[in-house]
Amino acid sequence: MRYNVVKNAQAIVGSSGYLIKNPNNYKNKWHEVFGNKNPICLELGMGRGSFIIEMAKKHPNTNYIGLELDINQTATAVKNVEKEKLSNLKMICADAATIIDMFGKEIDTIYLTFSEPWPKEKDAKKRFTSTNYLKLYDRIYKKNKHIIMKTDNKILFASALESLSDYWYTFTKVSLDLHNDERRIEDEEVATDFERQYIKEKRPIYYVDAIFKD
Numbered sequence: 071m072r073y074n075v076v077k078n079a080q081a082i083v084g085s086s087g088y089l090i091k092n093p094n095n096y097k098n099k100w101h102e103v104f105g106n107k108n109p110i111c112l113e114l115g116m117g118r119g120s121f122i123i124e125m126a127k128k129h130p131n132t133n134y135i136g137l138e139l140d141i142n143q144t145a146t147a148v149k150n151v152e153k154e155k156l157s158n159l160k161m162i163c164a165d166a167a168t169i170i171d172m173f174g175k176e177i178d179t180i181y182l183t184f185s186e187p188w189p190k191e192k193d194a195k196k197r198f199t200s201t202n203y204l205k206l207y208d209r210i211y212k213k214n215k216h217i218i219m220k221t222d223n224k225i226l227f228a229s230a231l232e233s234l235s236d237y238w239y240t241f242t243k244v245s246l247d248l249h250n251d252e253r254r255i256e257d258e259e260v261a262t263d264f265e266r267q268y269i270k271e272k273r274p275i276y277y278v279d280a281i282f283k284d
């Protein structure tokens with residue numbers, strides 16, 4: 071999928087009520103941002119935001135934060151949500167590597183949706199399921215560790231299962247073909263932008279729901 075360059079992306083993002091401009095200021099205060107104590111789910115690399123917007127509409131009693139590095143993608147996401155009135159959704163334009171500056175122990179679930187695969191071994195530590203990232207997540211979970219991951223990339227998926235199990239996560243649901251699985255998996259109902267394209271191309275989607283309970 072091609073990434074569009076959005077004209078005036080900076081201005082679009084800057085003027086959106088959904089965008090949190092200085093997220094580091096809200097570390098340990100995200101419940102104040104949302105005005106409630108509901109669980110908070112974080113998507114890393116939300117792209118154009120379709121998944122997190124749909125999830126926020128579907129689950130009004132859960133708070134969602136979509137984080138995206140690219141300003142053009144973020145501008146498209148805020149444009150996509152601008153007409154909605156969702157008090158349980160916020161967006162951040164920042165590098166996922168800096169999440170510990172933005173969050174204390176306040177996140178319930180992390181969504182990793184079609185993340186960059188970083189296929190070369192020398193880049194493996196940049197994968198969102200590398201031990202480096204799993205250690206960062208430990209510092210922002212409220213209580214139990216919980217990751218939900220979807221990808222079309224077999225190598226990334228295999229490496230994720232390995233690093234998650236080495237890190238003592240257990241898998242409550244695994245699917246090697248999410249959209250043709252006989253079992254009903256609730257998150258299957260909300261597709262990301264990349265996922266919609268892959269469904270059309272009939273490519274299998276790999277899915278894992280991984281938890282670690284203290």
Ligand SMILES: C[S@@+](CC[C@H](N)C(=O)[O-])C[C@H]1O[C@@H](n2cnc3c(N)ncnc32)[C@H](O)[C@@H]1O
Pocket residue numbers: 114115116117118137138139140143164165166167183184185186262263264265
């Ligand atoms: C392949 S796209 C998937 C987008 C979306 N999740 C979907 O499924 O449609 C991966 C996204 O992750 C973003 N990304 C990559 N590295 C990132 C990082 N370190 N921090 C935040 N976002 C990142 C990219 O800019 C891109 O928008």
